[in-house]
Amino acid sequence: MTEVAVGERAPVRRRDAEATRAAILAAAKRQFANFGYDGAALREIAAEAGVDVALIGRYFGGKEGLFTEALKASFEDRFPFRDRAAFPGEIAEMMAGDAQARPERTHAFQFLLRAATSPTTAPLLSLALQERFLGPIRDWLGGEDAGARSRVLAGAFIGFLVERLIRDEPLRGREREVFIARVSEIFGRLVS
Amino acid sequence: MTEVAVGERAPVRRRDAEATRAAILAAAKRQFANFGYDGAALREIAAEAGVDVALIGRYFGGKEGLFTEALKASFEDRFPFRDRAAFPGEIAEMMAGDAQARPERTHAFQFLLRAATSPTTAPLLSLALQERFLGPIRDWLGGEDAGARSRVLAGAFIGFLVERLIRDEPLRGREREVFIARVSEIFGRLVS
DNA sequence: CGGCGAAGTCAACGCGCATTGACATCGCCG
DNA sequence: CGGCGATGTCAATGCGCGTTGACTTCGCCG
Numbered sequence: 001m002t003e004v005a006v007g008e009r010a011p012v013r014r015r016d017a018e019a020t021r022a023a024i025l026a027a028a029k030r031q032f033a034n035f036g037y038d039g040a041a042l043r044e045i046a047a048e049a050g051v052d053v054a055l056i057g058r059y060f061g062g063k064e065g066l067f068t069e070a071l072k073a074s075f076e077d078r079f080p081f082r083d084r085a086a087f088p089g090e091i092a093e094m095m096a097g098d099a100q101a102r103p104e105r106t107h108a109f110q111f112l113l114r115a116a117t118s119p120t121t122a123p124l125l126s127l128a129l130q131e132r133f134l135g136p137i138r139d140w141l142g143g144e145d146a147g148a149r150s151r152v153l154a155g156a157f158i159g160f161l162v163e164r165l166i167r168d169e170p171l172r173g174r175e176r177e178v179f180i181a182r183v184s185e186i187f188g189r190l191v192s
Numbered sequence: 193m194t195e196v197a198v199g200e201r202a203p204v205r206r207r208d209a210e211a212t213r214a215a216i217l218a219a220a221k222r223q224f225a226n227f228g229y230d231g232a233a234l235r236e237i238a239a240e241a242g243v244d245v246a247l248i249g250r251y252f253g254g255k256e257g258l259f260t261e262a263l264k265a266s267f268e269d270r271f272p273f274r275d276r277a278a279f280p281g282e283i284a285e286m287m288a289g290d291a292q293a294r295p296e297r298t299h300a301f302q303f304l305l306r307a308a309t310s311p312t313t314a315p316l317l318s319l320a321l322q323e324r325f326l327g328p329i330r331d332w333l334g335g336e337d338a339g340a341r342s343r344v345l346a347g348a349f350i351g352f353l354v355e356r357l358i359r360d361e362p363l364r365g366r367e368r369e370v371f372i373a374r375v376s377e378i379f380g381r382l383v384s
Numbered sequence: 385c386g387g388c389g390a391a392g393t394c395a396a397c398g399c400g401c402a403t404t405g406a407c408a409t410c411g412c413c414g
Numbered sequence: 415c416g417g418c419g420a421t422g423t424c425a426a427t428g429c430g431c432g433t434t435g436a437c438t439t440c441g442c443c444g
Contacts, residue, residue: 148366149370152352155375159347159349159352160348162350174340175340178337178340182382183344185381186348
């Protein structure tokens with residue numbers, strides 16, 4: 001994340017192409033995540049980045065180009081594949097946790113989900129998802145029928161995220177415990 | 193489903209408000225399912241229904257009204273809750289089946305998923321989903337912690353659907369078998 | 385110090401959209 | 415059969431969007 005110094009030591013170069021690009025991209029990630037491809041407005045993205053709209057055209061060629069870059073960038077905030085034993089618990093906690101707890105992850109997820117629904121972006125997403133999500137899961141799972149098993153895993157994964165997005169009130173108390181236990185159990189079975 | 197007789201016995205009443213309404217609604221369900229709330233155009237819906245755009249305004253008040261009705265109607269094609277023993281297998285088969293096999297169900301699902309992502313429609317969906325999906329599941333599940341368990345079930349349910357929508361190539365052969373087995377197992381655990 | 389290209393600004397265009405109001409036509413009911 | 419309300423038609427309006435091109439300003443480099 002490139003940060004723009006605001007108060008101290010005003011930037012030596014006020015015209016910094018790289019910083020501008022980064023600012024636009026960051027704003028785009030947020031906007032696309034929150035409003036989807038169609039819902040996000042270039043004007044708004046530009047405003048949030050403190051930049052003129054025309055620069056988006058210059059740097060990214062257009063809305064679709066910007067989206068593609070943002071999609072790629074959103075995968076950088078990666079998903080946690082670590083040891084198989086810890087995975088189910090971690091992931092269940094993550095699902096149960098409120099959305100604010102891990103903003104960048106939630107962001108990335110929202111981004112992907114929103115992208116899944118627009119016919120314009122679905123192909124792009126499908127490709128990226130295959131490359132960067134299903135592929136890795138598949139390799140990580142390994143063993144027999146890794147393909148089918150990774151699809152099941154991915155399905156469950158996505159599903160809980162969607163469920164959380166739709167009803168974004170955080171889980172609490174006993175309900176939370178039960179939720180975590182069940183989800184954890186499911187993922188435990190899926191990685192074995 | 194109201195069907196419009198085309199060849200034989202030209203309609204006695206050519207001005208039929210109810211039939212017009214139904215035609216619009218049917219077209220709307222298809223269009224919203226395929227293109228989402230933002231992507232669907234009233235003009236296109238009207239054209240598909242063989243009707244003037246202005247009538248949508250008259251009958252449904254506007255785009256949002258039309259969407260709400262279509263959303264409600266999409267739940268009519270209901271999900272199969274039958275006996276608990278058969279449920280897991282049925283649902284797994286359903287998930288594994290190709291999208292063409294049960295067009296109206298796939299339609300309804302696409303509709304819901306597309307709706308989930310647009311901020312405009314998310315609240316509407318959230319409400320409808322609660323009333324007509326999570327609520328019934330919850331009652332159907334019954335027993336202890338029905339709330340949390342129904343959320344897990346709904347999550348898994350939605351997830352597999354999304355996964356299928358994103359990669360819509362049908363599953364085949366051994367991959368299909370493994371998929372069904374795993375999914376069936378998950379739902380089996382979730383209803384107990 | 386001077387110019388030249390990169391970075392940023394501004395305004396306009398064209399498009400598709402939902403919505404609206406005035407108008408035409410049908411069909412029922414008295 | 416006559417009128418009146420329901421049904422359907424048409425055209426216009428306004429809005430937000432992405433995109434584009436000409437213009438201005440900066441900062442580096444010779």
